[in-house]
Amino acid sequence: MNMMNVSDTEVAWSFLQKKGYQRTTDLGQADVILLVTCSVREKAEKTIWNRLQQLVTLKKKRPTSLPPLKIGILGCMAERLKTDLLEREKLLDVLAGPDAYRDLPRLLSLAEGGQQAVNVLLSLEETYADVIPVHVHSQAKTAFVSIMRGCDNMCSYCIVPFTRGRERSRPVASILQEVRMLSDQVEVTLLGQNVNSYRDTSEVQFCTAEPTQLSKGFHTLYRNKQGGLRFATLLEAVSNVNPEMRIRFTSPHPKDFPDEVLQLIHEKHNICKQIHLPAQSGSNRVLQAMRRGYTREAYLELVDHVRTIIPGVSLSSDFIAGFCDETEEDHWETISLMRAVKYNVGYLFAYSMRNKTHAFHRLEDNVPGEVKQRRLEELIGVFREEASKLNCSVVGSTQLILVEGVSKRSRDELSGRTDGNIKVIFPDVKIPIADSSQDTAAVKPGDYVVVKITSAGSQSLKGVPLRHATLH
Ligand code: SF4
Numbered sequence: 001m002n003m004m005n006v007s008d009t010e011v012a013w014s015f016l017q018k019k020g021y022q023r024t025t026d027l028g029q030a031d032v033i034l035l036v037t038c039s040v041r042e043k044a045e046k047t048i049w050n051r052l053q054q055l056v057t058l059k060k061k062r063p064t065s066l067p068p069l070k071i072g073i074l075g076c077m078a079e080r081l082k083t084d085l086l087e088r089e090k091l092l093d094v095l096a097g098p099d100a101y102r103d104l105p106r107l108l109s110l111a112e113g114g115q116q117a118v119n120v121l122l123s124l125e126e127t128y129a130d131v132i133p134v135h136v137h138s139q140a141k142t143a144f145v146s147i148m149r150g151c152d153n154m155c156s157y158c159i160v161p162f163t164r165g166r167e168r169s170r171p172v173a174s175i176l177q178e179v180r181m182l183s184d185q186v187e188v189t190l191l192g193q194n195v196n197s198y199r200d201t202s203e204v205q206f207c208t209a210e211p212t213q214l215s216k217g218f219h220t221l222y223r224n225k226q227g228g229l230r231f232a233t234l235l236e237a238v239s240n241v242n243p244e245m246r247i248r249f250t251s252p253h254p255k256d257f258p259d260e261v262l263q264l265i266h267e268k269h270n271i272c273k274q275i276h277l278p279a280q281s282g283s284n285r286v287l288q289a290m291r292r293g294y295t296r297e298a299y300l301e302l303v304d305h306v307r308t309i310i311p312g313v314s315l316s317s318d319f320i321a322g323f324c325d326e327t328e329e330d331h332w333e334t335i336s337l338m339r340a341v342k343y344n345v346g347y348l349f350a351y352s353m354r355n356k357t358h359a360f361h362r363l364e365d366n367v368p369g370e371v372k373q374r375r376l377e378e379l380i381g382v383f384r385e386e387a388s389k390l391n392c393s394v395v396g397s398t399q400l401i402l403v404e405g406v407s408k409r410s411r412d413e414l415s416g417r418t419d420g421n422i423k424v425i426f427p428d429v430k431i432p433i434a435d436s437s438q439d440t441a442a443v444k445p446g447d448y449v450v451v452k453i454t455s456a457g458s459q460s461l462k463g464v465p466l467r468h469a470t471l472h
Pocket residue numbers: 151152153154155158159160161193194253
């Protein structure tokens with residue numbers, strides 16, 4: 001499940017809990033099963049279709065002594081396919097788009113009366129500001145907090161503006177209230193489609209007249225937005241809630257990184273020195289076709305600027321292999337950008353055309369599947385090679401790790417993440433409770449520990465735990 005789906009699940013669950021619904025993880029016990037969906041990639045939708053078939057089989061086999069099982073689809077796929085979904089799958093009971101979770105109890109009661117119930121209206125205002133999501137706390141004590149919804153950027157390949165609607169920011173006061181309630185958590189990730197273009201215009205007294213300050217060499221398709229409380233103010237306020245709480249944010253757009261935000265990340269000890277800078281391509285021709293609003297040169301300049309203000313910052317990116325009309329030369333431009341920047345973390349995908357998008361109407365998905373796949377593999381190879389070099393450069397250093405839990409590879413090892421979001425595996429042993437202390441304690445999820453890094457691969461680091469620690 002992606003982060004946005006986790007956040008939507010928590011909001012939807014808040015409305016259902018208030019109406020007396022109880023949660024179960026046992027499918028056999030459930031009277032209602034809701035699938036929270038994502039449409040960004042074709043593969044995610046295929047997974048949901050398969051899941052739906054399994055649930056329909058479960059519904060058909062349900063003993064008649066029990067109330068009929070109700071099945072619902074929530075989120076982007078409901079929005080994208082709307083009533084086509086109901087026509088394709090007659091046994092589906094509820095369809096709720098990303099702005100319709102408030103309406104879920106009514107939709108479910110209609111479904112109980114035997115109707116198919118649908119609400120896929122997108123809203124210009126809905127931010128669920130008055131809702132305190134029901135957080136499904138992870139073992140590692142990390143939580144997601146949604147700060148804005150939708151996106152106005154209209155990148156030509158992207159379905160998000162059509163499934164999640166226009167950009168809206170949740171008021172600062174509501175976000176801070178939620179973060180304060182999460183004070184038992186040790187890491188909070190601020191979440192949105194375009195987090196750094198955050199703009200709270202709800203509190204008139206806070207509004208400034210300053211227009212959006214875009215990073216140099218960046219432009220948007222929409223008109224410059226004015227006023228409102230900006231992302232830097234929100235980020236600072238969130239980081240002030242609890243100095244022991246680590247703060248991350250995702251996903252940003254490269255256009256909205258004023259120095260104010262970069263300085264803040266550099267100065268505040270609890271804002272992770274990790275920035276996602278989704279490049280998508282290294283070719284100007286492709287970037288223009290994607291309507292990303294920047295050139296390769298502007299992007300590389302931004303990377304230099306970010307690294308100057310935040311030395312040692314960890315960078316991650318998204319790349320798409322085989323976008324419409326992408327040539328071998330374009331592909332090599334992407335490879336050379338990857339080599340020039342060197343990312344710690346990469347999310348790489350072969351292009352899949354989504355209908356409704358600008359690319360669907362205006363461009364041709366003309367790179368053959370096997371070529372996309374080969375280019376994707378080449379990108380993955382280069383990413384791993386460069387990430388390995390970066391990871392090797394920290395061997396011998398000590399890193400502050402937030403412990404997430406038992407390693408998937410071995411029950412005798414734990415895994416956690418550095419400030420830069422790199423996974424670290426280390427032995428599960430008792431360690432001193434503080435620097436130069438003789439007392440030792442076991443390490444558990446949610447603890448901060450200092451680990452000496454002893455070896456590195458492209459995806460993770462290995463190390464030896466030295467002592468328990470605090471964040472500041
Ligand atoms: S910035 Fe572009 S890719 Fe990201 S959600 Fe908005 S339209 Fe999609």
